[in-house]
Amino acid sequence: MGTIKQRLEEHLITKEPYYLASGNEMEIALSAYKNKLPLLLKGPTGCGKTRFMQYLAWKLQRPLITVSCHDDLSTSDLVGRYLIRSGEAVWTDGPLTLAVRAGAICYLDEIVEARKDTTVVIHPLADDRRELPVEKLGELLSAPQEFMISVSYNPGYQSVLKDLKPSTRQRFVAISFDYPEPERETEIVIREGGVDTELAYSLVKLAGMTRSLKDSGLAEGASTRLLIQTGQLVQDGIDIHAACRAALLEPLSDDPEMLAALQEMVSSIF
Numbered sequence: 001m002g003t004i005k006q007r008l009e010e011h012l013i014t015k016e017p018y019y020l021a022s023g024n025e026m027e028i029a030l031s032a033y034k035n036k037l038p039l040l041l042k043g044p045t046g047c048g049k050t051r052f053m054q055y056l057a058w059k060l061q062r063p064l065i066t067v068s069c070h071d072d073l074s075t076s077d078l079v080g081r082y083l084i085r086s087g088e089a090v091w092t093d094g095p096l097t098l099a100v101r102a103g104a105i106c107y108l109d110e111i112v113e114a115r116k117d118t119t120v121v122i123h124p125l126a127d128d129r130r131e132l133p134v135e136k137l138g139e140l141l142s143a144p145q146e147f148m149i150s151v152s153y154n155p156g157y158q159s160v161l162k163d164l165k166p167s168t169r170q171r172f173v174a175i176s177f178d179y180p181e182p183e184r185e186t187e188i189v190i191r192e193g194g195v196d197t198e199l200a201y202s203l204v205k206l207a208g209m210t211r212s213l214k215d216s217g218l219a220e221g222a223s224t225r226l227l228i229q230t231g232q233l234v235q236d237g238i239d240i241h242a243a244c245r246a247a248l249l250e251p252l253s254d255d256p257e258m259l260a261a262l263q264e265m266v267s268s269i270f
Helices: 004-009 025-034 049-060 075-079 095-102 116-125 182-193 197-211 224-235 240-249 256-269
Strands: 039-042 064-068 080-085 088-093 105-109 131-134 139-142 148-153 173-176
Touching (some): 025 039, 025 049, 025 173, 039 049, 049 064, 049 105, 049 148, 064 095, 075 080, 075 095, 075 116, 095 105, 095 131, 095 139, 116 131, 116 148, 182 197, 182 224, 197 224, 197 256, 224 240, 240 256
Parallel strands (some): 039 148, 039 173, 064 105
Antiparallel strands (some): 080 088, 131 139
């Protein structure tokens, strides 16, 4: 599996990621890191939470170990397990343990998707103990100054059954994210999607229209990520209507009536 140093190489961010701040979120995150406080990012899908963490890791010059949480994620997936290699049981650190040992940033994306018994393992790391029990090894790891744990979730999408317990939530410094203001979102789409100002503005306008349908049967409106992907297809010569259909409308809904309504929005703009 390689040494800790070798495993961390793929998690180092050597090139500055593009991130356009919307407020004082970076100052808050840097202060949280300085004071060894865990970070909670709240906001809709595709609004820039992951990019923010990439930028923070680059700014701090720390490896960023990202875990995409899901309902089958177990404690062993995070902490580690014994694997059979050449007939022997060999211990392999999970991403959380690796981050603690190396003083990296561990980012648990969509934390509420993980099993509730799994999230308990982060409790002693997310308070003033900053410890990780590795029961199978009989170890209690103390996190170094450089270590940070961050989690994210989408409060507007999750059901009552999928929410953070107060005992978890109240350990964190929380930052709320949302889709950028139109002018900033246009700038982001121009930069990341590679399109001109007029097209970027039109895509942002379309996104705003889809977001207004959230109370009319659409789970979530178009994210900034979807706008960027649409722009990238257009840059490769895909017709704007086909690009919108493939990269923006179809990912939003499977309902024929909703798709028809969304298509009318596209036709009204382009």
